[in-house]
Amino acid sequence: MILSDVFERVKQNVSIEQVISYYLPKTELRRAGKNLVGLCPFHQERTPSFTVDREKNVFHCFGCGVGGDTVKLVSLALNLRPLEAARQICRDFGLPVDRPATPEAKREAKKAARRHKAKADLDLMVHMVHEELSAWYRAINRVLALGWPAYIEFAEYAHLLPVIEYWLDILDHGTAEEKIEVLKQCS
Numbered sequence: 348m349i350l351s352d353v354f355e356r357v358k359q360n361v362s363i364e365q366v367i368s369y370y371l372p373k374t375e376l377r378r379a380g381k382n383l384v385g386l387c388p389f390h391q392e393r394t395p396s397f398t399v400d401r402e403k404n405v406f407h408c409f410g411c412g413v414g415g416d417t418v419k420l421v422s423l424a425l426n427l428r429p430l431e432a433a434r435q436i437c438r439d440f441g442l443p444v445d446r447p448a449t450p451e452a453k454r455e456a457k458k459a460a461r462r463h464k465a466k467a468d469l470d471l472m473v474h475m476v477h478e479e480l481s482a483w484y485r486a487i488n489r490v491l492a493l494g495w496p497a498y499i500e501f502a503e504y505a506h507l508l509p510v511i512e513y514w515l516d517i518l519d520h521g522t523a524e525e526k527i528e529v530l531k532q533c534s
């Protein structure tokens with residue numbers, strides 16, 4: 348089942364008033380035009396700035412700035428992450444909760460997370476080494492541009508330039524394996 352399904356199901360079936368009276372029963376709301384207002388359950392106040400828009404099914408507090416939809420309200424009230432809050436609402440209001448993931452799906456998700464992390468780590472390393480190599484490349488060029496005396500002193504570095512250029516090219520455009528190879532050589 349797709350994640351967004353559970354949010355959609357809550358949205359379609361449960362109103363903001365229902366979740367307020369279920370999860371924050373002490374909140375008293377009165378009509379004000381087409382909205383409802385009351386004392387904010389999320390901060391201390393004496394004049395009501397907690398506003399509920401029944402048409403749009405959202406809430407907003409002009410005092411502390413919190414606001415959002417039914418799921419947001421329950422995630423604040425119960426200190427849950429949005430998905431957990433949505434599932435909780437489904438359970439409490441008799442709506443189907445998504446099926447627990449199969450062991451197979453869990454393994455796949457773990458693998459995907461590992462792949463994602465490995466890629467992020469590689470990207471970071473590539474970025475750092477790229478910066479360092481670029482700095483070297485610029486420094487060597489600067490020294491060589493100074494002309495003969497410096498050139499002779501640093502001549503041994505001159506031959507590094509094409510190598511660095513080649514490495515930078517791989518870090519920019521190479522495959523993951525090629526990049527890893529360059530990182531090994533540079534470390």
Ligand SMILES: [Zn+2]
Pocket residue numbers: 387388389390397408409410411412413
């Ligand atoms: Zn508030």
